[in-house]
Amino acid sequence: MRLTLVRRLNTLSKDLFKIHPSLAGGSSRTEAVVALESTVITHGMPYPQNLKLALSMEAIITEHGARPATIAVMDGKVSVGLNQEELSDLAKSKSCRKVSRRDLSDTLSKGLHGGTTVAATMLLAHQAGISVFATGGIGGVHRDGENSLDISADLTELGRTPVAVVCAGAKSILDIPRTLEFLETQGVCVATIGDTSDFPSFFSRKSGHHSPCHVANVQKAAELIHIQNRLNLQTGILFAVPIPQEDEIPNDQVEEWLQVALKEADSHDVRGRDITPFLLKRLTELSNGRTLTANLALLRNNAKVGAQIAVALKKLQDSEHGSCSYSFRSTHASQTAQSTRLSAVAREDEEKTGRPVVIGGTVLDIMASWNSDFQVR
Numbered sequence: 414m415r416l417t418l419v420r421r422l423n424t425l426s427k428d429l430f431k432i433h434p435s436l437a438g439g440s441s442r443t444e445a446v447v448a449l450e451s452t453v454i455t456h457g458m459p460y461p462q463n464l465k466l467a468l469s470m471e472a473i474i475t476e477h478g479a480r481p482a483t484i485a486v487m488d489g490k491v492s493v494g495l496n497q498e499e500l501s502d503l504a505k506s507k508s509c510r511k512v513s514r515r516d517l518s519d520t521l522s523k524g525l526h527g528g529t530t531v532a533a534t535m536l537l538a539h540q541a542g543i544s545v546f547a548t549g550g551i552g553g554v555h556r557d558g559e560n561s562l563d564i565s566a567d568l569t570e571l572g573r574t575p576v577a578v579v580c581a582g583a584k585s586i587l588d589i590p591r592t593l594e595f596l597e598t599q600g601v602c603v604a605t606i607g608d609t610s611d612f613p614s615f616f617s618r619k620s621g622h623h624s625p626c627h628v629a630n631v632q633k634a635a636e637l638i639h640i641q642n643r644l645n646l647q648t649g650i651l652f653a654v655p656i657p658q659e660d661e662i663p664n665d666q667v668e669e670w671l672q673v674a675l676k677e678a679d680s681h682d683v684r685g686r687d688i689t690p691f692l693l694k695r696l697t698e699l700s701n702g703r704t705l706t707a708n709l710a711l712l713r714n715n716a717k718v719g720a721q722i723a724v725a726l727k728k729l730q731d732s733e734h735g736s737c738s739y740s741f742r743s744t745h746a747s748q749t750a751q752s753t754r755l756s757a758v759a760r761e762d763e764e765k766t767g768r769p770v771v772i773g774g775t776v777l778d779i780m781a782s783w784n785s786d787f788q789v790r
Contacts (some may be wrong), residue, residue, distance in 0.1 A: 425540065429521060430492075445478065448547070454483075455506065457693070458697075458708070462709070463504045464501055473717050474547070477721055479720040481716075485503055485526070485527065486525065506526055509526045511686055512533050513566045514533055534546060535567075546576050547715045547716045549584075550615045551568070552568070553583040554591040555588060559591070569599065571596065577634075580652070580654065582615055589612065593612065604653065605652075606628050615708075616656065617664040620664070652722070654718050657710055660706070670704075673695070
């Protein structure tokens with residue numbers, strides 16, 4: 414994590430990225446870092462709860478030995494790590510865009526503010542060399558998604574971006590079985606952290622479905638990330654952390670409120686990116702604030718778990734670099750140097766000549782033979 418973070422920060426486009434001094438300086442070489450999204454600030458809950466939450470999540474991460482890096486788009490630049498004034502501006506803003514992968518270029522080109530979704534935060538965290546990201550819940554396949562094809566870009570991002578996402582499962586407004594099926598198709602490792610493999614449903618500790626994988630604690634979660642990184646698998650990992658038991662709301666109760674909110678969304682023709690904020694807002698109102706309280710609790714808990722995983726992962730990485738045999742170190746260093754040289758040459762060639770376009774076709778010859786027992790009738 415240490416070398417990757419520094420190397421990536423040094424290669425980012427300076428006109429597109431603004432890196433907080435605490436991350437760009439020497440301290441980022443020795444500390445674990447946890448990314449945080451910003452749509453929870455801009456679109457997830459009202460002011461001032463959103464600002465208090467953002468500050469408390471950063472404080473929790475710091476308290477548990479890691480460095481927080483809230484990611485957002487500010488004045489047309491990707492900001493990795495925000496100061497308190499920037500967090501306050503985001504929390505108060507009425508005109509921030511909700512920015513997923515597809516919206517990044519357009520938002521930056523127009524010099525706008527934006528809160529980054531899980532998908533966009535994963536992408537930008539990876540570009541900045543951050544491998545652990547804590548959030549509330551991921552998006553997924555919406556109910557009736559088999560007809561509407563309303564499937565969150567979070568799922569495809571998990572299938573192509575190697576970042577570990579720590580969350581309380583998929584939001585309970587979604588179709589959880591189809592979400593898990595989609596993640597399987599994308600090759601994403603989904604693991605519940607804790608005593609069982611029950612997959613949580615955001616406000617509830619159990620959804621009635623199971624994660625395909627299970628890790629007992631944060632140390633085992635870090636080991637899983639470490640192995641996946643060594644295998645160079647270019648997919649994310651989804652760690653599902655059940656909401657603390659004292660803050661849980663029973664599934665049946667959430668479903669009752671949700672059915673009311675879904676009917677209202679349908680009658681008001683609420684679709685696409687607006688559906689999730691609408692439903693969460695109505696759940697808060699219908700539950701007299703219980704879902705908001707639960708949401709705050711699970712977000713803070715995920716920040717703590719994310720920090721613990723990031724710290725454990727960094728210790729594993731430091732241990733590998735510091736205690737492996739000389740022959741392995743030499744081979745690893747040689748391979749790293751060679752890879753760096755090849756990458757530099759490739760970039761230089763690409764800058765000089767541009768990317769090649771291959772025009773042509775493939776000819777496939779097929780030969781068939783049969784044994785002596787074959788007869789034509």
